[in-house]
Amino acid sequence: MTIPSARRAMLAAPAERTRDFRGSALRLVKLLVPQRGPAIAVIMLGVAGVAIGVIGPRILGHATDLLFNGVIGRELPAGLTKEQAVAAARARGDTTFADLLSGMNVVPGHGVDFGAVARTLALALGLYLLAALFVWVQARLLVVVVQRTMAALRADVENKIHRLPLSYFDSRQRGEVLSRVTNDIDNISSSVSMTINQLMSAVLTVIAVLVMMLTISPLLTALTVITVPLSLWVTRWIARRSQRLFVAQWRNTGRLNAHIEETYSGFTIVKTFGHQAAARQRFAELNGEVFQSSFAAQFFSGLVSPATMFIGNLSYVAVAVVGGLQVATGQITLGSIQAFVQYVRQFNQPLTQIAGMYNTMQSGVASAERVFELLDTAEETPDPPRRLDIRSGRVEFDHVSFSYRPGTPVIEDLSLTAEPGSTVAIVGPTGAGKTTLVNLLMRFYDVDSGRIRIDGVDISTVSRESLRSSIGMVLQDTWLFGGTIYDNIAYGRPDAGEEDVITAARAAHVDRFVHTLPDGYATRVSDDGGSISAGEKQLITIARAFLARPALLVLDEATSSVDTRTELLIQHAMNVLRRDRTSFIIAHRLSTIRDADLILVMDGGRIVERGSHEDLMARHGRYWEMTQA
CATH class of the missing domain: 1.20.1560.10 (ABC transporter type 1, transmembrane domain)
Structure with missing residues (x-):
């Protein structure tokens, strides 16, 4: 990350x-x-x-x-x-x-x-x-x-x-x-x-x-x-x-x-x-x-x-x-x-x-x-036994503030609502707090003040395992462990059958390049890539998210390592993946975010603009300046 x-x-x-x-x-x-x-x-x-x-x-x-x-x-x-x-x-x-x-x-x-x-x-x-x-x-x-x-x-x-x-x-x-x-x-x-x-x-x-x-x-x-x-x-x-x-x-x-x-x-x-x-x-x-x-x-x-x-x-x-x-x-x-x-x-x-x-x-x-x-290092606060059961996928940030170091706020009094099944795109300059927002949603860090709710349930009152298992993430920094391509995809759902893994690979267009490799899905890879490119590594992580079938989806610059042609190939697959799921997209490419239901423009830990692509372009504000740049 x-x-x-x-x-x-x-x-x-x-x-x-x-x-x-x-x-x-x-x-x-x-x-x-x-x-x-x-x-x-x-x-x-x-x-x-x-x-x-x-x-x-x-x-x-x-x-x-x-x-x-x-x-x-x-x-x-x-x-x-x-x-x-x-x-x-x-x-x-x-x-x-x-x-x-x-x-x-x-x-x-x-x-x-x-x-x-x-x-x-x-x-x-x-x-x-x-x-x-x-x-x-x-x-x-x-x-x-x-x-x-x-x-x-x-x-x-x-x-x-x-x-x-x-x-x-x-x-x-x-x-x-x-x-x-x-x-x-x-x-x-x-x-x-x-x-x-x-x-x-x-x-x-x-x-x-x-x-x-x-x-x-x-x-x-x-x-x-x-x-x-x-x-x-x-x-x-x-x-x-x-x-x-x-x-x-x-x-x-x-x-x-x-x-x-x-x-x-x-x-x-x-x-x-x-x-x-x-x-x-x-x-x-x-x-x-x-x-x-x-x-x-x-x-x-x-x-x-x-x-x-x-x-x-x-x-x-x-x-x-x-x-x-x-x-x-x-x-x-x-x-x-x-x-x-x-x-x-x-x-x-x-x-x-x-x-x-x-x-x-x-x-x-x-x-x-x-x-x-x-x-002896202080651990995470103990998890409550309650498990999160996501039904519709409504996400609310209610006056959330957060800082990594006391006195240096990263998120200040932020509120937003992602309706069930909608796609929320988050854009802004580097350091604006986009990835921090995702970290708070995943409870990698706990908020200093405010609440984050999913289907009305405060995520601090449920176990982290149940929360994170309900959210699929594809990050900008890919991670593969030492194993086969098949094993790396199956990591998203270890109990999945071979047919499910192949289906996820086809949906993410992994299947098309796997067959060009001598050992196919049995090809061994590691985090340094080995015989596959950075874009192909990203596709494997996307296939992993497909297989996990999460209730919520987070894409943090997920297509940054994919060339334009490959990005076009997976746009349809991403649309299918996001269907009926509340999704958060962090991206800089206009083609990735223009179809989002809600676009949030962040700067200095605050939301400075929000709306659809057409609405924000018509305002000629910060979002319009970013697209022109």
Whole structure:
């Protein structure tokens, strides 16, 4: 539909909302509630997998103790007890060895028990395999949870789009809206999947490892944990500064998609006016903005991981030094310190992982905000359940006023009556309000004041579906979907039979050119026309209106893309279509409107003249001036 000049002024990108990271993140989590059954299973499997995984280092530490005890025990004289061996070492002045020996479970004269070592390693291997199985099942269930949630979110967005008023789409670029429906939801899907999997695993691992470390050495645990607040502070400091960068990244991505969609949709116009260089330049500018914002967001948030890793390594060094001294003094066994060092790695790795995950989380929440903004947009006012039943087709505009923007009226105090079965032609300069009048009749917009009645029924008191299904429209801007010519005509009445479709095609003179095509009615077409001309596309939309058998008919510059010869061919068909139907015609061609029962001349949102063609010509007023021009 052509956008009137009054509406062009309001085409601007929507103002960005204040960013609410926590609120959007919580709302994103609430989307998972319908999948709470599988989600709980994911959590339980995660707990089991982590619990088994953290026991592994302790078991491997026990295997190390068995080997070390066997090596030392083999060097000691048989027949002695451990206490006697310790006393003998102290007697000869070897205090360090005595301290080490006192902390070991050694049997003098006994070597390595390889059977016990093998059983211990087999137990560790079995537990690791079981943990891997739990992780695999958890990952599969997580995919189910996330994809079902995203499917529900896409369905919510799709349903929301059908409930949004036309003004929402008039005030936004189509590509920007498409970016929210496609790119942003895809980004949410990948972000949620990665975040849940890694975040839950990391948190559970930190808790489990912390418990295991406390059972080995509270002192070493304190040395490990003391660096955590510093890591959290660094993460928070970086995250706050990278949040706005992710918002800019996805905003710029939407602008780039909008430019691409507009350029490709109007590629013929771009080439016709030689604007390829300008289009490429604009693409380069927008692409550069996406690159700059994406690079800055990823680079700045990427600092989290190395920063937290560096801080974690400080605690690792401290544990290695203090733990070595404790082993030497017999306060802890070699296997225990080996296990503890592994736990330190396991403890620091999730913290670094959580920190590094921040860029994914922020990117996902930034996309979620854009989708939630769409879902929170004010919808059309609810439809009353009453259905419109048109009997005669009398249409009344009673003191109607309307404006797209407050303070800028487009229609002012307009009144008119279209008698049943009559044809009303609406003429006037561009921006006079002709198409707006049709938009109000179809309830694409609701009037600011006044009433529009059909057969005495206020159209605001009936459902939009029943109103629009009773009105057939042929617009200046043709629209065909990707399908066959037959399917595009049948779109007007999906339950129509083949004979009805062919009859409508013949009435609109589509049949005459379809037979020149190799595949006839099975020829595939799309909105860009493909193998058919603009005039032939218009004829298909007219045939669609024929098939719909509407009670009212609206023709908005319906013959503007049809040549003079074709227009003459369809004049009779249009007369047949308008027979016994109240019709509104918006046109500039004199041949299209001269036979109308009533001609309305509009200017500045008002009707300045009305009457038949002969009456208006005799007045030598505005209509006469238009015909002379």
